[in-house]
Amino acid sequence: MRVEFRGKAFEFDQRMRVKDLLEKLNLSPESTIVVRGEEVLTEDDWLEEDDEVKVISAISGGALLVQFRQRFLPKRSTDKL
Amino acid sequence: MREHRLALCKDCYPKWFLRMTERTIKEWRMIMPDDRVLVAVSGGKDSLGLWFALSQLGYEADGLYLDLGISAGEYSLRSKQFAQQLADRIRRTLHVVSVSEEMGKPVPDLAFASNREPCSACGAVKRYLFNKFALEHGYTVIATGHNLDDEAATLMGNVMRWQVGYLARQSPVLPSRDGLLKRIKPFVRFTEKQVALFTILNRIPYIEQECPYSVGASSLFYKDLLNRIEERSPGTKWAFYSQFVEQIQPLLEEKFPEPGLRPCARCGMPTTAEICSVCRMKERANKPVLQLSDKSDSQGLTKT
Numbered sequence: 001m002r003v004e005f006r007g008k009a010f011e012f013d014q015r016m017r018v019k020d021l022l023e024k025l026n027l028s029p030e031s032t033i034v035v036r037g038e039e040v041l042t043e044d045d046w047l048e049e050d051d052e053v054k055v056i057s058a059i060s061g062g063a064l065l066v067q068f069r070q071r072f073l074p075k076r077s078t079d080k081l
Numbered sequence: 082m083r084e085h086r087l088a089l090c091k092d093c094y095p096k097w098f099l100r101m102t103e104r105t106i107k108e109w110r111m112i113m114p115d116d117r118v119l120v121a122v123s124g125g126k127d128s129l130g131l132w133f134a135l136s137q138l139g140y141e142a143d144g145l146y147l148d149l150g151i152s153a154g155e156y157s158l159r160s161k162q163f164a165q166q167l168a169d170r171i172r173r174t175l176h177v178v179s180v181s182e183e184m185g186k187p188v189p190d191l192a193f194a195s196n197r198e199p200c201s202a203c204g205a206v207k208r209y210l211f212n213k214f215a216l217e218h219g220y221t222v223i224a225t226g227h228n229l230d231d232e233a234a235t236l237m238g239n240v241m242r243w244q245v246g247y248l249a250r251q252s253p254v255l256p257s258r259d260g261l262l263k264r265i266k267p268f269v270r271f272t273e274k275q276v277a278l279f280t281i282l283n284r285i286p287y288i289e290q291e292c293p294y295s296v297g298a299s300s301l302f303y304k305d306l307l308n309r310i311e312e313r314s315p316g317t318k319w320a321f322y323s324q325f326v327e328q329i330q331p332l333l334e335e336k337f338p339e340p341g342l343r344p345c346a347r348c349g350m351p352t353t354a355e356i357c358s359v360c361r362m363k364e365r366a367n368k369p370v371l372q373l374s375d376k377s378d379s380q381g382l383t384k385t
């Protein structure tokens with residue numbers, strides 16, 4: 001699937017739940033919204049191989065937060081990107 | 082709240098959100114029948130969502146957009162366009178005030194000249210200009226889009242350093258006094274995500290890009306920490322904040338009363354000093370000597 005996040009495109013080749021995607025991107029579900037077209041998805045929704053989704057950070061200053069997390073915070077469990 | 086978010090239904094959610102907004106406004110007596118409301122509009126999801134929600138609830142609120150003069154990434158230009166789009170949609174007036182025109186310099190220059198962090202200088206200038214404009218144009222209430230994440234992060238920062246003076250004044254409603262208008266935060270019970278959802282579901286385009294000067298803002302760190310706690314223990318953020326404003330803030334307010342205000346000798350706006358901090362900033366930034374160093378600085382930056 002094709003994932004647009006902060007103006008960049010990421011490709012993932014297997015289906016997964018929204019929460020798995022957020023984990024791969026090291027994002028908190030508390031501060032992130034995933035949309036497929038017009039549809040707002042929940043953490044438990046499945047993403048299919050040919051889906052195109054957009055990940056929106058709800059936090060003002062979200063891009064900085066991602067850089068910050070990547071630099072200073074331990075990644076979570078099975079996190080590989 | 083949590084169940085509703087999981088079972089997200091597009092039709093129900095905005096209605097629930099509006100009901101909760103109305104409840105907050107009533108509970109805290111934020112807007113009285115005779116009030117004229119001015120929304121501080123930045124072009125981001127919170128302030129646009131707030132302006133839209135107020136208009137949906139029947140409040141005749143106008144917006145004020147402050148052009149900060151931040152040219153990086155066309156930040157100011159783009160955020161203003163989103164604000165204007167919403168104004169056209171809800172048929173309300175968007176006032177625009179240019180910081181450069183009011184202060185003689187854009188926000189980045191003011192911060193530089195006064196040796197302040199851009200965000201702190203920006204905050205002071207914004208509060209000042211919003212208050213001044215609202216007073217001069219007959220508004221009685223200033224509404225801002227601060228959400229639960231903003232307030233809980235601010236609270237955490239103030240608690241960590243026991244800033245009792247700030248803590249005593251952290252409230253969803255600040256009543257008017259001595260030339261400072263009443264300030265309200267009708268979105269304090271919503272998380273950042275809930276506000277973003279409301280704005281997105283109502284198809285309100287907003288500026289996602291953050292202010293280029295907010296790099297390293299410590300509130301981001303606290304927001305992230307609070308979200309980590311929230312993931313493990315849902316409801317903590319709201320408990321942390323709501324218990325504070327209900328139980329602790331009133332005690333602090335009594336114990337640490339605000340210092341008295343008097344009119345600034347230059348501009349007449351309320352201040353604790355002889356000359357208000359914004360007038361001081363303005364004077365320093367507009368001294369001829371600093372104009373020269375400003376120029377050489379910006380040229381130096383573009384060359385490298």
Ligand SMILES: [Zn+2]
Pocket residue numbers: 085088089090092093094
């Ligand atoms: Zn519903």
Ligand SMILES: [Zn+2]
Pocket residue numbers: 345346347348349350356357358359360361
């Ligand atoms: Zn002054």
